[in-house]
Amino acid sequence: MLDTFFFYAFALLTVAGAALAVTMRSAVHCAVWLIASLLGTAGLFLMQQAEFLFAAQIVLYVGGIMVLFLFVIMLVNLEAAARERQMRKRWPIALAGVLLLAAGLARSLEEGIRLPAPRPAPEAAAGNVQQIATVLFGEYLLPFEVASVLLLVAIVGAIVMAQREDAR
Amino acid sequence: MHPVTLYHYVALSAILLVIGVFGVLTRRNLVVILMSIEIILNAVNINLVTFSRHYQHVTGQVFAIFIIAVAVAEAAVGLGILIALFRNQETVQADEVNLLKW
Amino acid sequence: MVSFLDQLHWIPLFPLAGAALLMVFGPMLEKRARALIGFIACAAVLLSLLWSAGAVFELSQSVERSFEVVKFRWEPGLQFRLAGGGLAHLRADWGFLLDPLSAVMILVVTGISFLIHVYATGYMASAGGYYRFFGYLNLFVFFMLLLVMANNYLLLFAGWEGVGLASYLLIGFFFDRKAAGDAANKAFLTNRIADAALILGILAIFFTRGSVRFLDLAAGPWAATIALLLLIGAMGKSAQFPFHVWLPDAMEGPTPVSALIHAATMVTAGVYLIARSNLVFTASPDVANLVALVGAISAIFAASVALAQDDIKRVLAYSTISQLGFMFLALGVGAYWVAIFHLFTHAFFKALLFLGAGSIIHALHGEHDLHRMGGLFRKMPVTHATMLIGALALAGAPGMAGFFSKDEILAQLYGTGSPALYLIGILTSLMTAFYMWRLMQLAFYAKPAHAREVRESPLSMTGPLVVLAGGSVIVGWLGLPEAWAAGPLFQTFQNWLEPALGPHQEVKAGWLAGVAVLVAVAGIWLAWRFHDRRWHGPLANLLRNHWYVDQLYHTVIVRGVAHRGGYYLGHFDRLVVDGGVNGAAAFTRGLSRLSMFWDRWVIDGAVRAVGTMAKMGSFPVRFAQNGSVQSYALVLIAGLVALLWFSFGRPV
């Protein structure tokens, strides 16, 4: 019962935060509501016993990405942009497209989701973090390394793009 | 109240996906469009964690970690491009960027 | 001793080497040793001609009348499942085939090419880009030889597209004239549509028979489909109705090019293709009838248009379409060897006529309008004499090459029992004789309509004319009906081709030749009588003005009429006196104008309309690309939604 309550509470926070994040006028407000939405998601992760992801969500997403966003918002001085029109002129057409997509998603989900039964779980001897570590550095060692290269590219890319011309 | 099932989570994820797509399609502000893409990735993560719970292993969670890494990388590069654009054009409105067409 | 037959692949390699040499060293030679350029080009083709002659001679001495040389495997021989369910290895080689059919073709190609190369050294002497011209010309000869010597359809297709490319480059050679570039594009694109059918036909051959080798071809399944697709491909290259629109425009190219590519060799590739694939055509009578129909329409239609042309090269261009129509007629009624025979004789006299026309144009410094020539027969005796032979050959004067081949076609048409086709053939012959003699009259015998100093062309140009004129007289004697003159020499042609194209059937009706002669004489007489008449009257003027809205011709006509107005007024009485006969002539002219109207506005217009519509179709697609990134995202989502709903929609 408590679970149900928390689910709906976090779900509400997630959805409402996301909805406000795409509709608020000021980009700063959008960012703040997105943070709220991400926090809600973090709560949902916690409810599903994904403690590591819960932490990662808060530290990486909320702490890292959103701060980056806020920095950029300040840098490009969006408050001037906030006084302009926020929606595209032809947004109703876009809305129609989105509704069709939503209808498609609803159609997909209305049949219910039939999943194969989980295999008998191995002894959950270790905690969530330890399990993740085992899988991450075992089965997914290669993706882990690729991710590091990916972040290298991101750093290089961000520097190349954001660097001022007179710096060199 | 119904008990919360996997279905609820997937439906929640689908709602977030729709919200994200809506944001991408309608907002003029490029930064907000970027945020909308983050919302879609968040929807993906909810899916992954939910299925991971169902199968009682952590593969999905590991996948979600990688999705977060990708989101970080995309945000960094995207914002970098945005700043370069802003320096040249003094705008972050999507529909004012239309030199290339036809 | 070198066996020419074993080293068959050298025949196309000589011109290729020539083209490569000219392309690489040409810019250097152009400044220092212009003569060397012409020499390299001619030598390359001459070597190829000698090699061909040697190979054909060896072939004639051997018992086996078909000889294949395979140099490289082109395709690796992958497994492939056929229509019938069997497995086959996809295979095509760089292989060359010499059999009686390709022997005739290579002799025509190398022989005529050599003469035209020699002629071009004189004709193009003062043109810029000399090395490019000969480089392209050698390249063309290479591709044409590839086309006729290939041992499989795929390699034939490579040559087929290659000649198209070379023709494109040569038509557009004088690119400072915008019309030249347009004509080049038009020729290539029109052909390309037909080529799409050809490649599908080749794929279908492979798909049903498991091989694209000519020697493996059998009637088999899908014969009608294959025959139809090949026919469409052939119609494009051989400029048959309604794909003919490119050929008259292709006359923008230099005249030697018109003679070589657009009269003697490339345009006959379609005839060659059908003759080569005769088994599938024989197996599908409906398509064979269609071939005859296409030929009949092209023959009579193009001949009627030629009646009223004022540009000397256009008369010859339409005449070419008409004669190719004759060849298709012969193919359609199953007389394959006759079609090849006519191809052979036609190559001589049509090349001759074009080169003669080129000689006149050269002498008159680029004048194409027949009404501005005249009186040349004294000033250009060699050109006149040879053109006269060519014209008589084309008109079908007895004893000339064209007479025998055309008469044979008419006989075959009669023999297969289709009086309509025979009648069309006769009518076309009449028109042919008329427009040819009209050309001769206007160019040589009419009063000079120019005040230029005219000189006979140099030996490099007249030499080939003489050789071709000789050919136009004698080559017809190689394919006589047995009823006229039996003897190994007189039936050389049909006997030679028998192993490749099957036994020939002779139509025994001696009076047919009489009719043909009568028709030819009638045509020439009519032309002699009425060549310079213009039909006057309100209706004619109205029609004329209406039909000549076309800008290109408008200026020519207006100037022409103003120039000759007084001359015609002086002859008014004669016009009245001859009113009755004149009416008939006027009717013919009207018909011709109508054909031309149809051609220029309806057929050509349709081609243009298709092009314009395609371009119009381009704009909506491009304007959807409106530059807004979110519109793109919206289209993307629309695509996703469509994919999603389509996948729901399928029965689960």
Next chain:
Amino acid sequence: MSGYYTSADHFALLPALMLVLFGSAILLLEFLMPKGPARTRWLVGFTLLGLASAAIALLRQHQALSAPGSRIVAFSGSFTIDSFSLYFDWLFLAAAAIVTLISYRYLEIEGEHRAEYYGLILLACSGMFFLASGADLITMFLGLELMALSFYVLVGFLKRERRSNEAAIKYFLLGSFSSSLLAYGFSLLYGLSGSTNLEEIRRAIFTRGSLDAITALAMATILAGVLFKVSAAPFHMWAPDAYAGAPTAVTAYLSVASQAASFALLLRLFNGPLSPLDQEWRPLVAGVAVATLVIGNFAALTQENVKRLIAYSSVSHAGYLLLGLVAGNTTGLRGIAVYLAIYMFANLGVLMVLIAIRTRTSGMLEEDLSDLNGLGARHPLYAAAMLVFLLSLAGIPPTGGFLGKYYIFLSLLETGHAVLAVIAALYVAVSLYYYFRIVRGMYMTQGEPGPLASSIGMNVAVAISGVATLLLGLFPEPFLRFAAGALVR
């Protein structure tokens, strides 16, 4: 549990590792080298060295896999080296090498000669390696992102150019949007099977049997994401803008290497996990392919900007390649492999000639058709090479382009898609029109003489591409044998 880095893993990873190492090292190297013109030459040399060492490692893998059907499975099954991945890896390396050769003078002219450019070229190439060898959703997704992120930056590399900025932001937004949709599809695939391994997913979907609605959703989102990457209509709209705004050398890289890598992804997914659903996706892909042919060809007809024209022509080529997937049999897959390689050389060739005629004075990034006027007289050899490339793109024998189309058509006939074959053949005729607008400009129009930005690297690249395009058409047998093994196990 083999969770550690074994020697087999090392052997499998080595080519990609080389690219990563050299790609990172070149970023550091920049600070160690003296400034001046010598530096730029060192950068090019170092990049080529990196590619060469990757090639050597790849060659060793090639030898190890000489037996037909053999493969190396590494990293707990998330990375596979087989003939498929080897084939694509060679393509990527060749493309990267040629792009490096043609970039030198271009970047000089633009004044953006920096080590990051070459680093990103190498890192993007390593991403393609992971993409082609990935046997696991996560590896493939990360490889895809690695490649895509590098390209976002490369497209915007001329950051003082508005067009380059714009191309980058558009490509980035649409690319990450479609990636997120793809990720959504991947999450569903994982949900439906409980695994990220392609083979296990295939089994799970196979046992599900019929297509239920949630599987349809997964299939549709993945289709949309992947079709975006291969620029198939209606997901193609990023391509013309990104191609037109990007530095031309990057356009070349994007149009061939990224396209090939995306096809590797497409084939891995649709012949792997989604193969049990082929009855469902085949008509969808067929529809998309026809739409792609129509839109690509029609939009190209009236283009005046050569890079946009090439972009639309690339879209239409994607249509042919998709038709090979629709046929889906051995011939079709071989056709795709052959087509991709031949298309690569021809398209690179066209764009490199465009770079060669670029001068410092021409200023804007715009490459008009009229810029090519009179090239036949200005530089006959470049013009002849361009002619060969265009003939190949138009599919005219005996250039290589003909063979690619020939295989695709044959595969369509073989699988009973005669109507599609006819449509495809007709569009070949249409495409000729716009390719020959370029030819006409070169050979039948008077142009202004001007200096050409040729360099040794450029001449080498033109020679390689030209000879490859011709040889692939004239004597394709060795190559076809090599390609034949690539896509069929």
